[in-house]
Amino acid sequence: MTQPTPPGAGLNLRGAVDLGALAARNSRREEVARRASADPDSAQQASPFVVDVTEESFAEVVQRSVEFPVVLDLWAEGYDTGSEVLAQLAGEFAGRFLLGRIDVQAEPALAQSLLQSLQARSVPLVAAIVKGQPLPLFTGAYPPAEEARPLLEEVLRVAEANGVTGRVAGEAPAETPEPEQPSLPPLHAEAQAAAEAGDYDAAAAAWRKVLASDPRDAAATEGLARVEVLRRLSGVDAGAARAAAADAPDDVTAQIVVADLDLVGGHVEDAFERLLRIVRRAAGEDRDAARAHLLELFTVVGAGDPRVATARTALSRALF
Template sequence: MSQPSQQPRPRLDARGAVDLSALARPATPPPGSPGGLPTPATYVRDVDQSTFADVVQSSAQHPVVVVLWAPWSEVSQQVAGDLAAIAEEDAGAWLLARIDAEANPQVAAAFQAQSVPTVVAVLGGQPVPLFQGAYPREQVRALLDQLLAAAQANGVTGRVAAGPAPEVPPEPALPPLHQAAYDAIESDDLPAARAAYDQALRENPRDVMARAGLAQVGLMERTAGIDLRAVREEAAARPDDVDAQLAVADVDVFGGAVEDAFDRLVELVRRTAGDERERVRLRLVDLFELLGTDDPRVVAARRALTSALY
């Protein structure tokens, strides 16, 4: 199946693949709420890490189409809406599984999703890449027709059982200081957000989400109002300039190219010494906090950083 050109990703899903302002939000926005997708229809399911295996198993009976989306991405929400409409038209010939990539980074990593939206079919337990980025609905229809033909040829001809959409649990409340920081980020008051996270850490130095929030705010402050093209041109022209390389790494992380940023900074650690090396190391550690220590990209980059240092 043909692949369209990948669309640039304007923001990062901070705990795996996210809108930076969504880092403070502990869960996917409930369907029908601001930032959430419409309430699931008959042949649409919202899936997370805990239910992902069940969906993959069901692909032995009928095709499953997975759309990885993010609350910040209007394109991914539009693609999810188009797929939901087609799923209803096909009346159970296949199931649409909607997965918030930023809330479920392990699932996104399993599909090797580098951006949202990413759309992958699962047929008999095997992934079948369909497309990434924006895609015209008529071409989506054509890809799904090809998928259904492949399913027919492989004997996967079951139907999705119609049933009521699953109930969505209410979004848990944030601790007061986290809520204050989140509200400040939503209103573009980054100093207030920083103050709230600082206070949260004073009250609980082990508050992992507050540390991640501070890293998030720092990245937003450093990238506010920058000229993306100028930053990239400067980094290309001055490969040994620490400031230029730190700036383009921030841009890469903000845009979702996390591995590129980490590789760039680890290599810069190898080429620098003294205070400059320490600046680069500290920036890497700060970015690690942003994504979380369990993110596989952070795990790999920590190993590479240790090797570069010692």
């Protein structure tokens, strides 16, 4: 996978690609129709919260994103393993978003336009749309429900912040008891509790204890990386730090502080690009410091995030 966007690097509408031009190509505002060839008995087709999207219905579906978030799923036969998770979550969220499924093989022109607009190359590709603006979620593989659910919750928070609070019409499913969440190992729980309380030293110490017993613990590795960013920023005056970095563009330490600020503020690409610029033009210890810090931020964001994949490619080009 693809990991959900981690806390501190939340989704926002900044820099989103405008889908208006693409939607304008399909301006016929018809009722969204299910494909005639679809299995009428399938769980996905039976849900009022899941629709098949065609080139003809695309503009209508995008227009609905001013009422409630739309989640587009570009899929292809043979590359849809795990796609049922999205349909299940659409039912679980009971109309708080509409899931629009696009069969890449049946709608090649629409799919290609979307892939180009979202600067993606592979399917499955899943992106949310809020007020016509896309928020790329994940590509290349479907995450399990426990990873997709918090990402969709973040989409809903973004939508609410932008005044999009409607629901898809349809009967809400009967309430079912929420599954009991598995308990965290004691040190994991200790680290998370300390981080939530703002005691980053204690959180870092707990994560290090986890890694001392199991160096392959991915959650501890990512948790420690996040906590270290927050530790470094504790007490930092953001305005003064940005001013210092602007006055000294070749000061690696100053640039690293602002990269951390960008990351925590949700400007992931800005953080990566700031460090990439140093790698491209610096040499020796400065270059090594920028590269090492960039790799640390990759860990914070998550290896499966497409922004990390793009920045890794740029880093390889800068180094070689």
